[in-house]
């Protein structure tokens with residue numbers, strides 16, 4: 001490759017293609033096809049072409065990567081390490097092409113070679129190394145850190161199998177393995193030289209070392225971690241960072257000794273035990289309690305990542321005293337909390353630091369993002385398991401706890417409840433280690449992911465810890481990368497925005513506000529609507545292909561796409577669907593707004609109730625879609641196998657975004673941001689980032705309904721029986737009866753009895769309690785839809801006012817307030833509305 005100084009070009013509309021560059025790209029693709037894939041153009045499959053094109057692109061990225069790496073190293077820049085058990089990446093091909101400014105030229109080059117880029121794009125499997133929002137956030141953050149030229153490495157696990165593939169069989173979810181690596185992965189580079197030993201089990205010996213106690217861990221088992229790097233390109237290719245994922249293997253996979261004796265079974269058993277660590281991703285709604293393999297995963301990736309970053313730091317700085325001035329480690333949820341104890345162990349046991357100094361370094365280096373307040377989701381591990389798997393770490397936890405509880409005693413002398421509440425050990429439920437408390441105590445900053453969530457953190461789970469360590473809790477409202485969720489997912493809207501706001505909008509999302517002035521302009525509205533219609537036609541085509549259901553693109557597309565969970569309340573949505581269906585049947589000639597209810601999402605394999613909700617949605621769909629009396633005014637669609645790539649098709653086509661979680665339960669949400677950015681109006685509760693979305697788009701451009709977080713807490717205290725609200729709501733009563741008596745499951749009338757029962761007597765998620773308010777909000781959405789110019793205006797204003805939800809803004813805040821690393825000065829700083837408002 002001669003052209004190492006190659007500059008990404010972003011051809012303005014109509015600008016001719018650089019013929020020289022085009023010829024070179026075609027040459028590289030053909031060379032890759034022959035030499036890396038071993039095929040010639042005549043016999044290559046689509047997949048071969050995809051691999052060849054990806055490799056040709058990767059070469060160009062690698063040049064920039066090495067340059068970026070050298071710059072950061074030479075300048076001695078501080079680095080960010082983002083530790084996350086999940087990275088929900090999706091596809092990388094067009095993302096990398098777009099950020100490199102090569103989308104157009106590759107499309108032409110491939111076209112000249114007789115293959116279509118959109119077709120090749122579909123050959124890439126989604127990298128689904130995450131469950132949902134938390135994992136997708138990590139992926140958006142990686143892209144934004146590269147865009148802001150922050151030297152960063154994302155650390156995680158290279159799971160052999162990502163999140164399961166969902167198939168819907170007769171309305172029921174079935175799970176199949178996700179073999180995303182089956183055809184190889186052109187993005188990753190194996191680093192066979194980057195290997196670390198990860199130890200488990202055994203015992204700890206204490207010896208006297210010149211008057212100081214020294215701990216020596218004699219592990220019972222060792223596993224090796226091997227690095228695989230995937231380059232993450234920032235916007236305009238200015239900077240490239242690595243996502244470093246660890247794979248596990250047994251230190252001597254062949255165990256020659258055993259093999260020579262013919263004992264293949266025990267030799268390979270040890271190997272499988274080691275490799276099990278990176279076999280699969282745990283589903284997040286499954287309580288990990290007691291799942292030893294999960295704890296092994298957590299320690300495995302934390303230990304490998306810390307060893308790696310310590311080695312890098314030592315090779316540039318020669319000592320560890322300065323660690324926190326050169327290294328910031330962000331813990332994405334409690335899954336990497338063991339970093340607190342592992343860093344202490346490395347400093348004290350391996351590098352002879354005094355405990356107090358090691359502690360200062362650790363706290364100054366680490367920071368922790370909390371993602372949930374749900375008590376059942378707060379991670380804890382039995383002390384007994386810790387003792388068996390990580391004996392030295394348990395000792396360190398006890399020692400941290402001694403100093404920590406001494407501080408608590410000093411703050412609130414004699415207050416046993418206070419000490420019990422902040423302790424790293426939960427003594428009540430059979431002695432368990434609390435990972436949230438551990439991460440909190442070992443971090444200098446702890447952040448929530450929306451304003452409301454951070455407030456609730458201070459008021460609830462971390463109330464006492466906040467008292468003990470004031471000033472540590474801070475808020476960093478989530479964001480999304482606009483490159484993927486606007487430019488790539490919605491090229492037609494992007495073209496319209498470029499035409500209206502100028503190309504600066506590609507770099508500076510505040511330029512979006514320029515379309516505000518055009519929000520009521522008839523011509524602009526027409527163009528805006530035609531973009532939406534185009535996207536809806538594409539989704540209608542996909543629905544037809546995958547499900548054989550015909551939907552009308554001029555109907556209101558009402559979407560709820562996210563993990564299936566009781567707190568997210570897909571049930572509220574489907575009950576409202578039933579009530580609407582019954583109302584239409586009562587009055588078929590009424591002035592109904594044609595709607596398509598679109599659902600997508602996976603339920604954790606062991607979450608039976610969530611899987612029953614999927615079945616209910618599909619059973620309702622079956623009845624509604626085939627009822628001639630409805631005359632197509634209502635359709636219900638459940639699109640299987642929700643993932644990033646499916647989201648990229650649904651989101652640009654949405655008119656209405658369902659963000660209807662029980663108030664106080666959705667930490668932030670990011671799906672809400674993607675949908676609003678693409679012009680969907682939100683119907684939602686005052687929960688998570690919905691509140692900030694309302695602040696930005698304006699209360700008149702969003703439909704808020706339902707109880708607030710405080711109301712929910714009060715009502716729950718009064719009991720979960722919902723008979724009172726059901727008695728007052730004939731519509732709700734009738735919908736519940738229909739479900740409970742089998743109107744949608746005539747072959748199995750008792751199928752949904754448990755749901756009907758919960759709606760009546762165990763309404764923990766306030767589905768019944770919020771029903772009337774939700775139904776009414778939906779009818780006001782209908783009324784608004786019937787005045788097209790008003791709807792379009794609100795939709796335009798949603799797009800115009802979403803700039804603040806760019807993950808570039810979020811990352812800039814982390815950089816300045818948590819990591820203290822400089823960001824690329826050319827990126828604009830967006831003020832927080834709340835600060836501006838004072």
Ligand SMILES: *Cc1c(COP(=O)(O)O)cnc(C)c1O
Pocket residue numbers: 088131132133134136561562563642643644647668669670671672674
């Ligand atoms: C954005 C995203 C999520 C998170 O959606 P929420 O509505 O915030 O829960 C989950 N899965 C995928 C594939 C996503 O792209």
